[in-house]
Amino acid sequence: MSHLQNRRLAGPAPADETDGDAPHGGSPLARGLKQRHLSMIALGGVIGAGLFVGSGAGIAAAGPSIVVAYALSGVLVMLVMRMLGEMSAANPASGSFSVHAERAIGPWAGFTAGWMFWTLLCVGVAAEAIGAASIMTGWFPQTSSWMWVLLFMAAFCGTNLAAVGNFGEFEFWFAALKVAAISLFLVLGALAILGVPPGTDAPGTANLTGDGGFLPHGTNGLVVGLLTSVFAYGGLETVTIAAAESEHPVRGVASAVRTAMWRIAVFYVGSMLVIVTLIPWSDPAVTTSGPYVAVLDHLDIPAAGQLMNVIVLIALLSAMNANIYGSSRMAYSLIARGQGPKALGRVSGGVPRRAVIASSAFGFVAVLLSYWWPETVFTWLLNMVGAAVLVVWGFIAAAQLRMRRRLEREAPEKLVVKMWAFPALTWVALAGVLAILALMARQDDTRVQLYFTGGLALIGYLRQKALTART
Numbered sequence: 001m002s003h004l005q006n007r008r009l010a011g012p013a014p015a016d017e018t019d020g021d022a023p024h025g026g027s028p029l030a031r032g033l034k035q036r037h038l039s040m041i042a043l044g045g046v047i048g049a050g051l052f053v054g055s056g057a058g059i060a061a062a063g064p065s066i067v068v069a070y071a072l073s074g075v076l077v078m079l080v081m082r083m084l085g086e087m088s089a090a091n092p093a094s095g096s097f098s099v100h101a102e103r104a105i106g107p108w109a110g111f112t113a114g115w116m117f118w119t120l121l122c123v124g125v126a127a128e129a130i131g132a133a134s135i136m137t138g139w140f141p142q143t144s145s146w147m148w149v150l151l152f153m154a155a156f157c158g159t160n161l162a163a164v165g166n167f168g169e170f171e172f173w174f175a176a177l178k179v180a181a182i183s184l185f186l187v188l189g190a191l192a193i194l195g196v197p198p199g200t201d202a203p204g205t206a207n208l209t210g211d212g213g214f215l216p217h218g219t220n221g222l223v224v225g226l227l228t229s230v231f232a233y234g235g236l237e238t239v240t241i242a243a244a245e246s247e248h249p250v251r252g253v254a255s256a257v258r259t260a261m262w263r264i265a266v267f268y269v270g271s272m273l274v275i276v277t278l279i280p281w282s283d284p285a286v287t288t289s290g291p292y293v294a295v296l297d298h299l300d301i302p303a304a305g306q307l308m309n310v311i312v313l314i315a316l317l318s319a320m321n322a323n324i325y326g327s328s329r330m331a332y333s334l335i336a337r338g339q340g341p342k343a344l345g346r347v348s349g350g351v352p353r354r355a356v357i358a359s360s361a362f363g364f365v366a367v368l369l370s371y372w373w374p375e376t377v378f379t380w381l382l383n384m385v386g387a388a389v390l391v392v393w394g395f396i397a398a399a400q401l402r403m404r405r406r407l408e409r410e411a412p413e414k415l416v417v418k419m420w421a422f423p424a425l426t427w428v429a430l431a432g433v434l435a436i437l438a439l440m441a442r443q444d445d446t447r448v449q450l451y452f453t454g455g456l457a458l459i460g461y462l463r464q465k466a467l468t469a470r471t
Helices: 035-044 049-090 097-104 107-139 145-161 164-193 218-232 238-243 249-258 260-278 291-298 304-336 353-372 377-384 388-410 424-442 444-470
Strands: none
Touching: 035 164, 035 238, 035 249, 049 097, 049 218, 049 238, 049 249, 049 260, 049 291, 049 304, 049 388, 049 424, 097 107, 097 304, 097 388, 107 145, 107 304, 107 353, 107 377, 107 388, 107 444, 145 164, 145 304, 145 353, 164 260, 164 291, 164 304, 218 388, 218 424, 238 249, 238 304, 260 291, 291 304, 304 353, 377 444, 388 424, 388 444, 424 444
């Protein structure tokens, strides 16, 4: 058995781990993120392109019950973030859940969760770059998509190569704009529901109960909406990665996790409720133009389409920036723990620059694959990481079950954030993850993603087991 598996939980930390609020805590990574950066990253990180763009398909499938779908998946996400917050506040690390999984379960779990998440973020960078480029070519039809992709990739790779404070500053303003946009949308929507704007009639419950009722496509539609909503929440984990490079990691994680509940309730569930209350779920504009544009058009907001394009572009660029950051830190953490090529683990100026370049390069190659083989290789990449976020959540729940007991025995003072009703709600969260994976196996399109992701996880498990057997 590996020495890593025998290590006591409250004993020596993995190589990249910070130690509370002690300066640098033995990690060469700089602590350049201010508390205002981390607070806004946590706040804006919940507002992604998946909410603005992907929610239309969920509404079309589930109808008004999309509100229930987002509420159910939101509860699961809150439980996962609470568990992750407990572990990250106890042991802040740039590898976040990968470090926790390694310490609680074994090296194979840290390796599998870490590299799977790295791949997920890199493929996400490619998808977001393509989406942002399509908006720009719509505004400037004489330009080519590859030009914008190259520009965005170079810009955010450069941002992440510089001091971590630059990343934090970019994300601070990106997040501020997203929060302002979604807040304004919710205020306008609430006023329209009450019939306050001149010429606007209060819709009451007509759109919620009419046109097929609250569950127009039955439970199958609700299941599709649930799967759509789950993946819209992906990426929230990055805030615990960023916390390791903040001025006060423990305080930052605790604050971010404790406010997760109202952020999810207001931004996700609240906006879904506004949309399906104001306009019919079956309106073609919900999927063609997007639900937010459809609502703004309904309210006769001038240039609604272009206004939302600006917001979606900001959300996409913000996600690109955050994903390059998160993937580079995850890669650095894995390499520092001997689970990746050592050549990429060098840190200069407090930044793992080689890991940043490698992560950006993988994302750019994925973009090229989308042009060369959009129906084969790129689709395979997307399928490969389709269920990755659920696998990561499963590792988080399993790790927390083991880590909490050990922390209570060996270092109870580190339990700054505690999981609610432990261990009952941890088991509920784990059961929820398994239930969603089972639902994915029932759907033709998501079943393929489940198999691909399962294969990737199996490869990670077998590889690490083989290495462990040699030591």
